[in-house]
Each structure stands twice: as C-alpha cells, then as structure tokens.
Amino acid sequence: MTDIPNSFNLDGEPIPFEPGQTILQAALNSGHFIPHLCAHPEFKPHGSCKLCIVVVNDRTGASCTMKALPGLEVQSDTPDLNHRRRTLLQMLFVEGNHFCPGCEKSGNCQLQALAYDLEMFNDHFTHFFQPREVDASHPDFFLDRNRCIMCELCVRASRDLDGKTVFGLAGRGRDLHLVVNSASGKLGDSAFAKTDRAARVCPVGAILPKEVGFAKPIGERKYDETPISQLAFTCDWEG
Amino acid sequence: MTETSETTDSILAPIIAHYGGDPGNLLQILRDAQEALDWLSPETQGAVARRLDIPVTRVAAVVRFYTHLYDTPRGKYRVLFSHNITDRMAGSPALMAHMLKRLKLKRGVVSDDGLVSVGKTSCTGMCDQGPALLVNNRAITRLTPRRIDEICDLIRARAPLANWPAHYFRVEDNIERADMLLGSAYAPGEALRAAIACGPTGMMAEMRKSNLRGRGGAGFTTAVKWEACRDAKGDERYIVCNADEGEPGTFKDRVLMQSFSERVFEGMAIAGYVTGARKGFVYLRGEYSYLRAPLEAKLSEMRRNRLLGMSICGVPGFDFDIVIHMGAGAYVCGEETALIESLEGKPGLPRIRPPFPVICGYNNQPTVVNNVETLCKVTEVAIHGGLAYAGTGTRQSAGTKIISVSGDVERPGLYEYPFGVRVSQVLDDAGAYDAVAVQISGAAGQCLTPQEFGRRIAFEDVPTSGSFMVFGNTRDLFEAALNYSHFFEHESCGFCTPCRVGTALVARIMEKIHSGHGARYEFNELTRLHQLISTSSHCGLGATATNALQDIMTKFPTVFDRRLIKRDFEPGFDLDAALARAREVSNRDDANAHLAEGVDA
Ligand SMILES: Cc1cc2nc3c(=O)[nH]c(=O)nc-3n(C[C@H](O)[C@H](O)[C@H](O)COP(=O)(O)O)c2cc1C
Ligand code: SF4
Ligand code: SF4
Ligand code: FES
Numbered sequence: 001m002t003d004i005p006n007s008f009n010l011d012g013e014p015i016p017f018e019p020g021q022t023i024l025q026a027a028l029n030s031g032h033f034i035p036h037l038c039a040h041p042e043f044k045p046h047g048s049c050k051l052c053i054v055v056v057n058d059r060t061g062a063s064c065t066m067k068a069l070p071g072l073e074v075q076s077d078t079p080d081l082n083h084r085r086r087t088l089l090q091m092l093f094v095e096g097n098h099f100c101p102g103c104e105k106s107g108n109c110q111l112q113a114l115a116y117d118l119e120m121f122n123d124h125f126t127h128f129f130q131p132r133e134v135d136a137s138h139p140d141f142f143l144d145r146n147r148c149i150m151c152e153l154c155v156r157a158s159r160d161l162d163g164k165t166v167f168g169l170a171g172r173g174r175d176l177h178l179v180v181n182s183a184s185g186k187l188g189d190s191a192f193a194k195t196d197r198a199a200r201v202c203p204v205g206a207i208l209p210k211e212v213g214f215a216k217p218i219g220e221r222k223y224d225e226t227p228i229s230q231l232a233f234t235c236d237w238e239g
Numbered sequence: 240m241t242e243t244s245e246t247t248d249s250i251l252a253p254i255i256a257h258y259g260g261d262p263g264n265l266l267q268i269l270r271d272a273q274e275a276l277d278w279l280s281p282e283t284q285g286a287v288a289r290r291l292d293i294p295v296t297r298v299a300a301v302v303r304f305y306t307h308l309y310d311t312p313r314g315k316y317r318v319l320f321s322h323n324i325t326d327r328m329a330g331s332p333a334l335m336a337h338m339l340k341r342l343k344l345k346r347g348v349v350s351d352d353g354l355v356s357v358g359k360t361s362c363t364g365m366c367d368q369g370p371a372l373l374v375n376n377r378a379i380t381r382l383t384p385r386r387i388d389e390i391c392d393l394i395r396a397r398a399p400l401a402n403w404p405a406h407y408f409r410v411e412d413n414i415e416r417a418d419m420l421l422g423s424a425y426a427p428g429e430a431l432r433a434a435i436a437c438g439p440t441g442m443m444a445e446m447r448k449s450n451l452r453g454r455g456g457a458g459f460t461t462a463v464k465w466e467a468c469r470d471a472k473g474d475e476r477y478i479v480c481n482a483d484e485g486e487p488g489t490f491k492d493r494v495l496m497q498s499f500s501e502r503v504f505e506g507m508a509i510a511g512y513v514t515g516a517r518k519g520f521v522y523l524r525g526e527y528s529y530l531r532a533p534l535e536a537k538l539s540e541m542r543r544n545r546l547l548g549m550s551i552c553g554v555p556g557f558d559f560d561i562v563i564h565m566g567a568g569a570y571v572c573g574e575e576t577a578l579i580e581s582l583e584g585k586p587g588l589p590r591i592r593p594p595f596p597v598i599c600g601y602n603n604q605p606t607v608v609n610n611v612e613t614l615c616k617v618t619e620v621a622i623h624g625g626l627a628y629a630g631t632g633t634r635q636s637a638g639t640k641i642i643s644v645s646g647d648v649e650r651p652g653l654y655e656y657p658f659g660v661r662v663s664q665v666l667d668d669a670g671a672y673d674a675v676a677v678q679i680s681g682a683a684g685q686c687l688t689p690q691e692f693g694r695r696i697a698f699e700d701v702p703t704s705g706s707f708m709v710f711g712n713t714r715d716l717f718e719a720a721l722n723y724s725h726f727f728e729h730e731s732c733g734f735c736t737p738c739r740v741g742t743a744l745v746a747r748i749m750e751k752i753h754s755g756h757g758a759r760y761e762f763n764e765l766t767r768l769h770q771l772i773s774t775s776s777h778c779g780l781g782a783t784a785t786n787a788l789q790d791i792m793t794k795f796p797t798v799f800d801r802r803l804i805k806r807d808f809e810p811g812f813d814l815d816a817a818l819a820r821a822r823e824v825s826n827r828d829d830a831n832a833h834l835a836e837g838v839d840a
C-alpha cells in the first residue's frame with residue numbers, strides 16, 4: 001500500500017491520479033501503457049474489447065471503466081494478463097477477416113500494433129470466415145466490415161461529437177455488426193462527411209478514405225517506426 | 240425515405256399511440272407490430288423510426304437483438320421447439336423432425352406458400368411438462384407425435400390460434416411439495432396492511448431482521464438493496480420485478496406469476512412503500528406471453544380493491560402502480576442492468592457497473608431489481624415479522640426455497656423446502672432412482688456427482704436460482720454439455736470480446752468433439768477458454784458460461800475421454816467397463832486400474 005493520497009500502484013510503481021479518473025487514464029497520463037482498443041480520451045468508456053484488463057486486489061476488471069482509488073494494487077504487465085490479452089487479440093483476428101498485407105491501414109492499425117507489441121505470433125484458433133459486407137457507396141470513404149472489431153468508437157464519435165448518429169451496432173452475439181443510419185443502410189445515403197470526427201476514429205481499417213493508396217510504404221508507418229506501447233492514445237488515421 | 244404502405248401505417252399508428260409515442264417503449268411497440276404484421280420489414284422499421292423520430296439504426300438494433308423479433312418473413316405460424324436439454328431428453332428432436340417431415344420443411348426455412356416456419360428456441364420454462372413449443376409466442380406443452388400431427392393439420396387448415404383446442408395451451412402448476420409460500424393461505428391485502436402497520440421504517444427494520452436474500456441467483460441481501468435505493472439521490476424511484484426466468488430448467492417464477500401473482504404485486508407495493516418508489520415494472524419473458532392478460536386483469540382487480548393505485552389501503556400519499564413489460568427472447572435480459580436497458584426499449588446490453596441500479600437504474604434513477612420469488616417472500620416477512628422469517632432455513636439462508644425439478648424423475652414440478660435441504664432428499668421426493676448427475680442452477684450453475692448428493696441447497700453450500708435438472712444413468716452428459724455450449728453461443732449479447740468470440744469457439748470445439756474429431760488438444764483448449772472467458776467477461780453471463788462444461792469435464796472425466804480420438808475404443812463400447820473382469824481377476828480396483836483415471840492431463 002502506498003501512503004501518498006490520490007495515488008495507486010501499477011505493477012509496483014506509484015501512479016498519481018485526479019479524482020474521477022479511470023485507472024487507464026491515470027496510467028496513460030503518467031506515461032504507463034496499458035493495452036487498449038475501445039477506449040479513447042475523447043469518449044466515455046465502453047469497456048467491451050477487454051484488452052485493458054487488469055487485476056485489482058485479486059479481481060479482474062477493465063481498467064478503462066474502473067475508477068482509480070487511493071492505494072489500489074493494480075497488476076497489468078504480468079505474463080498471465082498479457083497471455084489473456086494475446087488470446088483476446090487472436091479472438092478478434094479470427095472473428096473478422098484481417099488480411100494485413102493488403103490493408104491500407106497496415107502499420108497504422110492499433111489491432112495489428114498491439115498484436116506485435118504483445119508478441120502474438122499466430123491466430124491460433126480456427127478462422128470464422130464470416131461473410132461481412134463492404135460498402136463503397138460514399139464518394140469519399142468506404143466501409144469494410146471485414147475489419148470491424150465492434151469497438152463503437154465511430155458510433156460514439158458520430159453521435160457525441162458530430163451530432164449525426166450515422167453508425168450503430170446491431171445484432172446479437174456473433175451476429176453483431178455495424179449498421180448505417182440511412183434508408184438504404186448505405187453510407188452514401190447517410191449524413192456522413194469526410195470532415196466528421198467519426199471518419200478519423202476507427203482503430204482498424206474499417207472506415208477508410210478513398211483514393212489514398214500506400215502513400216507511405218508499409219514498413220515506414222506509425223507503428224512500424226514506434227511500438228504502440230510508446231505511442232499511447234494516438235490513433236488518428238494517417239495517409 | 241421509403242414510403243410505407245397505407246395498411247402498415249394504419250396498423251402502426253394505433254400501436255404507437257397506445258404507447259404514447261415514447262421511444263422508451265420501442266421494444267413493446269415492435270412486439271405488438273409484429274403480432275399484427277407477422278414480421279418487421281425494412282419498411283415497417285423505417286416507419287416506426289420516423290413516427291418515433293429516432294434513427295432507424297436504433298430500431299434495427301432492437302429487432303436484431305431479440306430472437307423473437309424477425310426482420311425476415313417467418314410465416315403466419317412461427318413454431319419454435321424448446322431446445323433445452325430436458326425437452327430434448329423428453330424426445331423433442333424426434334418430434335421436431337416429425338413436424339418438419341409432415342410439413343415438408345427445412346428447419347428455419349419458411350414454407351414456399353409463406354404459411355409456416357419451424358425452428359428452435361432456448362428453454363421455454365416448461366421443463367416439467369415438456370416437450371414444449373411456442374407457436375407465435377404461445378406455449379404448447381406435453382407434445383406427442385399425435386399432437387404434432389394435429390398441429391400440422393390446424394396449420395394447413397389455417398385455423399386461427401384462438402380456435403385451437405384450449406387444452407393444448409394448458410400450463411400446469413405441478414406443485415409437488417409446498418411449504419411457507421406455496422402452502423399458505425393468502426388473504427388479499429393482508430401483507431400490505433401488515434407493512435403499513437409497521438410504517439416504512441419499521442418495515443425496513445423487519446426486512447433487515449429477516450435476513451431475506453435474493454432468489455434470482457446472486458443472493459444479495461434484500462434489505463441492503465432497498466436501503467441503498469431509498470437513500471440514493473433521485474427524482475423518482477422504481478421497483479422492478481425480474482420475471483425473465485431464462486435460466487434453463489427454471490420454471491418456478493412462471494408458477495408464481497400464474498397462481499400467486501397478487502403476492503408478487505403486494506411485495507412490489509411494499510418495496511415501493513419502504514423505498515419511496517411509486518412505479519413498478521414487471522419484466523415478463525416473452526415465452527410467458529400467455530400470462531399477460533390474466534396478470535393485467537389481476538392488476539385491475541387490485542386497483543379496484545385499492546391495493547394498487549393512489550392512496551393504497553386508504554393511506555394518503557401511498558401511491559404505487561405497476562406496468563408489465565414483455566421481453567422477446569433474450570436470456571441476458573435477466574441480468575439486471577441488461578433488463579433495465581430492455582425496459583428502456585433498447586437492446587439488452589449489460590451496463591458498466593458500478594454504478595449499480597440502486598443508485599442509477601431505470602432512466603438513471605434509483606431502481607430496485609428483485610426476483611419474483613424474492614418479492615413473494617417479502618409478503619411473508621410483512622405478515623410474520625422478520626424474526627419469525629429468519630427462524631427457518633439455515634444461518635446464512637433464511638426461509639424456504641422453491642426448486643424446479645425436471646429431467647429423469649418420476650414427479651417433475653415444484654418442490655419447496657426450508658433452505659438446507661440435501662440434494663438427495665429432493666431426488667428421493669421427486670422419484671429420481673437412477674440419478675448420475677444433477678445440474679443445479681441451470682446451464683450457468685454446477686453439475687453435481689452422486690458423491691455430492693449429500694450437499695445442501697443453501698447460499699453457503701450449493702446456491703441455486705431454482706433449476707434442478709436430473710440425469711439418469713442412461714444419459715450422456717456430453718449431450719448436456721454440448722447443449723449448454725450452444726445455449727451460451729446463442730445467448731451471448733456480443734458486447735464483449737471474450738464472451739462473444741469465446742462462446743462461439745467453445746461451441747465449435749464441442750461440435751468437433753461431438754463429430755468424433757476431437758483430441759486431447761481440444762479438451763485442453765476448452766479449459767484454456769474457460770479460464771479466459773470466466774475471468775475476463777463483462778457480465779455474469781460470460782462469467783458463468785463455461786461453469787457447467789468445466790464441471791462435467793473435471794468431475795466426469797469419462798464423458799469426454801470416451802469421445803476423444805486417439806484413444807483405443809469402439810464407439811458405443813465402454814473400454815473401462817470392459818476391464819471390470821480383468822480388475823476382478825487381478826483383485827485390483829485402484830485408480831490406475833481404471834482407464835479414466837490414468838489419463839495424462
Ligand atoms: C445472465 C444472467 C441472467 C439472469 N437471469 C435472471 C433471471 O432470469 N431472473 C432473476 O431474477 N435474476 C436473474 N439474474 C440475476 C439478476 O441480475 C439479479 O441479480 C436479480 O434479479 C436480483 O434479484 P434478487 O436480489 O431478488 O435475487 C441473472 C443474472 C445474469 C448474470
Ligand atoms: S468501424 Fe471501426 S470504429 Fe466503428 S465499430 Fe468498427 S472498428 Fe470500431
Ligand atoms: S459477458 Fe457475454 S453477455 Fe455479458 S456483456 Fe459480455 S458478451 Fe454480453
Ligand atoms: S479498452 Fe477497456 S475494454 Fe476496451
């Protein structure tokens with residue numbers, strides 16, 4: 001236990017926090033990385049991907065939804081938790097259809113970057129190979145649901161920042177998928193615009209601008225240069 | 240926007256008006272719309288969205304979440320066989336095959352003339368009188384091949400459901416052992432008047448003394464919940480009765496709602512009296528739609544008798560009324576925060592906790608969620624006092640508990656005992672003569688071996704929400720484990736990664752083993768997945784989804800060993816049993832003389 005008020009221990013190191021902050025926020029603010037996918041500083045926590053799991057006083061929880069409290073003993077960078085995170089990443093990879101070598105987001109993708117960072121060397125499980133719809137109806141952007149990880153960042157961005165509610169998730173269980181708010185269900189018929197915050201929030205390559213192709217070669221992109229664990233909370237799309 | 244046909248509009252308008260045009264009633268609106276239109280076409284969804292002034296994505300999210308709402312045509316007659324393991328043990332797969340053959344249908348595919356479709360659904364809560372099915376949300380029990388033939392004829396003749404023989408739809412109570420709750424006489428208003436005599440603070444004190452704990456599964460102390468709600472900041476408070484009863488093998492809440500509903504409603508009103516809530520909801524699972532009309536009638540009767548409404552029992556300021564909300568096929572909606580989302584007309588996705596519902600529940604106001612049985616027990620505390628109530632049962636588990644017994648027993652039905660009753664006693668009373676396993680507390684609970692039949696039903700030993708499924712010695716527990724894995728894959732809400740993907744992976748691995756292609760590797764994978772899903776999931780569904788599977792894997796090793804390949808055996812031939820003679824000759828019966836034990840882990 002630490003005696004410093006408004007501080008908790010993360011893997012043995014004291015982390016200061018402001019009241020109301022989550023464990024993840026406090027950790028990132030003080031330069032400590034906890035893997036995460038669905039959390040983003042501009043939006044309310046969602047708590048769905050579970051990459052940010054930590055063990056607090058013997059209980060597992062999502063650090064993006066748990067409030068920081070004085071004196072907590074938080075474990076994050078442990079072999080067991082990293083093993084669980086690797087398995088969660090493998091689950092996301094086999095659930096969707098991720099062909100990284102041909103993906104424009106490669107090198108800028110948080111899913112891929114975390115997989116490198118956590119040394120996920122293979123997909124381990126049998127692929128689901130679920131058919132997922134691609135939507136190229138919008139003049140500026142296309143939607144490739146094959147890569148969607150259901151983080152709801154675009155949903156939150158469009159609803160809370162753009163005030164448009166272009167996106168939503170529908171379905172239950174494995175049927176869960178991204179839906180677009182327009183009569184035809186197509187992005188091109190929706191209120192979506194390339195200037196929307198929702199256009200630049202997707203952590204993977206599911207919402208991508210058209211007419212941009214490998215301007216920067218794979219291998220020289222953001223997470224190719226610097227591991228994601230050193231670039232916390234940067235996820236804007238870069239061409 | 241697509242134009243809606245005039246007929247659709249003329250059907251939707253009164254439904255939406257009935258629900259005050261409130262998007263919070265979206266689920267209720269869609270249920271009623273489907274009742275009238277048979278399915279929810281994109282046009283219907285668009286029209287509902289327009290009339291409620293909400294994004295069509297929100298409508299789609301609700302339609303796609305609830306299994307019993309359809310965005311593709313499923314026919315005028317939508318038949319769903321209960322897929323619970325007890326229905327299957329009672330012969331449901333053969334009956335479904337029979338019906339499919341007679342109607343010349345494939346499962347889940349609507350007939351060419353658009354008349355009928357036949358599919359499966361999760362446990363319908365008729366385990367003591369199965370096999371059962373639902374036709375357009377109405378339950379038909381005690382199915383036989385003959386009854387299936389009759390149903391096929393009625394469907395072909397396009398006979399309206401109202402003209403089908405009434406006895407098809409009869410649902411029995413099957414109370415086999417009654418105690419404090421099921422066996423006591425009841426005078427309407429007695430409990431309410433007793434609570435009023437104590438006053439709100441006095442009644443809360445009785446609740447505390449009673450040590451009443453919730454019957455929905457978690458066993459939380461009811462008084463603590465009520466106090467937290469009473470003391471929380473809020474403009475309104477709400478009492479929610481959780482009648483979702485989705486746990487496979489549980490049907491006691493169905494009987495309580497059918498034959499003891501005034502106690503449930505009085506319990507809710509007392510909760511309102513003590514906490515200051517003025518409005519209550521009953522969240523009734525869609526499978527129990529047949530109960531809705533009688534429950535509405537009961538509510539009206541209670542209002543007439545001033546047991547609900549304004550100035551209850553003539554006490555000025557004691558106002559409390561109850562609204563019934565229907566579910567539409569989603570087990571996760573039994574989880575209290577998912578239930579609240581569903582009450583608000585949304586998909587039933589569990590919320591982040593804390594804050595707990597007692598602080599921030601329905602419409603972000605303090606809300607008590609209690610199980611049906613818990614609310615009945617409240618009337619006992621009011622009538623007999625907290626101390627008397629605490630006098631039965633065990634130290635940590637006061638009072639009696641109703642157990643829903645089904646499976647391989649002579650007398651399936653409800654058994655009410657003081658807490659602390661041994662599993663073996665329940666088995667004896669129900670006439671289970673060859674039990675080799677008991678699945679307690681449903682697919683999310685534990686699977687007990689005969690060595691454990693001496694254990695007691697109580698929060699401190701074997702806790703249960705009430706489900707008690709018995710497996711006789713001819714049963715293959717692998718079938719049960721496979722059934723549970725399909726149940727959780729189907730019922731996972733999909734919100735969080737470990738449960739959404741994990742339950743699907745578990746089901747796939749189980750199918751692989753089932754088809755004879757699983758090896759020790761698959762077995763180990765199941766253990767690994769259990770460790771991840773049970774510890775990393777967002778809500779109780781994921782946390783418990785692999786419990787029973789893990790129990791069967793560890794406590795009944797032969798169940799899996801028999802199925803795994805690279806073991807020297809012939810299908811249908813028990814190698815270990817065949818060695819009995821060898822053991823006899825060598826005079827050995829230790830662990831190493833059994834195949835099941837010496838397995839490399
Ligand atoms: C997946 C899941 C399903 C549940 N289903 C039910 C249910 O059908 N009925 C119920 O009363 N409680 C159910 N619960 C428990 C509720 O969340 C809640 O604890 C309970 O309704 C509280 O009532 P009590 O305190 O009276 O037990 C479920 C919990 C989970 C995690
Ligand atoms: S499209 Fe991208 S941002 Fe939206 S839910 Fe899918 S992964 Fe998340
Ligand atoms: S554990 Fe399962 S049911 Fe619960 S939130 Fe996660 S996906 Fe949904
Ligand atoms: S980042 Fe916490 S659950 Fe996704």
